[in-house]
Amino acid sequence: MAMVCGSYNLYASANCSITSDLGTCFMTSPLGATLEDSGCRFRVWAPHAEEVSVLLQTGSTWDSTETPTRVALKKDQAGYWNGFADGVGPGQLYRYEIKNNGTFERIDPAARDTIHSELTRSNRGSHNASIVVTNEPYPWSKFDTPRFTNFLIYQFHCGSFAGRNDHLDKEIATFQDIETKLSYIRDLGFNAIEPLPVQEFAHTRSWGYNPAAFFAPESAYGRPVDLQHFVEEAHRHGLAVIFDVVYNHAGPSDNVLWQFDGWSDHSQGKDGGIYFEGGKWTDWGRGPAWWKQEVQDYFFQNACMYFDHYNADGLRFDVTTQIDGNHLAKVLGKLKKAYPDKYFIAEHLPASPWITTFGNFDASWLAKSHHEMQRALNGQSPIEKVKMFLGWDGFAHPWNLVKYTMGSHDDVGDDKNGNAKDGLTNWDARHRYFIDQFGGRDNWHARAKCRLAWALNVAMPGTPMMFMGGECHMGSPTVAWGYWHDGHDNHGDHRFDWDIAGDPIGIEMRRLVAAVNHVRWANPALRSDTLIITHEDDTNQVIAFKRWQDGNLILTIVNMSDTNFKDHSYGVATDQQYGRWSQVLCTQDKTFGGWDGAGNAFHEPYTQSDGRVYINLPKWSVVMLRLQAESP
Known part of the structure; x- marks a missing residue:
């Protein structure tokens, strides 16, 4: 990409000052190693260091017995060390040598590539090193980031999404392996993917939420x-x-930031050093020191990298409630100004409109869309539970909420040998694939409830998201246990199983997902800022709502009971005086795992004088009708 002074491209020439009406938003040079015509410029923050040098080696791994080339850096008033090394090109290995009450070596906190995740301080014999990466622009094809109303997201974990019962036959999938699965995702009707974190993490088997090197x-x-x-x-x-x-x-x-320049104030409990001093305590220990401008700059540069070097369409921020909101909002304000057409999502639980107003995000995850859906399908006040996540909860737009009725990686993933959140004894908190919460993929009712859940997810306001495996009833036929976690699988191999994805049960659900997603794309009403609940039947646990846009109107009816209404006997209030309707989806059609005649094929009923339309309404189903004519 072009590197233009005055823009937010942080990989511009080293002396380019980046400013805006927000004030000086960044330091004058990018962090890390930046290639120039005759060599490479280095910049690193180490305010307590007495000396900092760049050590350079050639080869594929770092050889501690070899004498490296040493280039001394100079410290500026802000505590950053800067220098230039002639003749350095892409692929060059480097480390920082830091003197501060001793001499030690570090991986670059802003290294855009490393040999592996094992850091130098955890193993003095480590062969790991930072790697200089080219800044030549990648030949990107033209692609327009979708409008915020138009995201339909498939979430997956890179390492386990390929390799089990497919032609690849490997334990850890690579980016190249996942490329072979992109047609599968697209054929399901999704237009966006959200991989779990792909930054360097400790070891090779992990969800990715244990970052070792952020860049x-x-x-x-x-x-x-x-x-x-x-x-x-x-x-x-x-x-x-x-x-x-x-x-x-x-x-x-094992993370590259910990006590980076050797300084630590143990007397104040600030044992993490410059990047963690005074940071919030989180569920995973001391968090980064977001109160420092230098730390804000570090993460801002990291976020920009995904857009400038990887052509990303959005970012999902993990657990934003454990970052000081004022500091996070400041960084997001800069990001939104720099990349106004990109979709910024917060895992801000519980969801609050604050995150999209003061916080400057575009959207928040809505965890209760999963938890209350699970409770509703378990018979716990179904209509009231659905109403708790049906709308957009005081947010400005439906796309301000990402909803996932069948669960995200957090809800499906498990640890503690299946007993996360005391799940073995507490069904309500159990982490499992959605199908396993209701009896497993061999249970007809469980499959019907999954079809219902996804159809509702797509029909209601919000940005729909599905975690890998939900589209094919991935689950555990013999042991009800969740998707694999960071540790050893005591209950077997819980990676994505391509045999399950392709078996008859899996194919039925894949047909349903593709059909539902197609209905969303074919009907702009389902991407609009509209919602009216037209019908509530507590006796039969039926709720209906309509959405509309530009003459397109969809009425969605949800039956969360075992009562099966035949012979067009169920009357649904439409909030319409007139109207002729045709069915666009029934989750109990035979092709999806239901039965012939379950829905309303070839039946185009009119709204009757009582304001209702009379239809077949199968048990545990979603039926979607489109208004064909306003008057007789």
């Missing part, structure tokens, strides 16, 4: 150019890419 891609998945190629291929398939970033904590055992 480098996970080495088990591939190199920076592989990640660029992956984004390019996703765009060629019509899939936007939303990256998941973790700025509220770092890996507990």
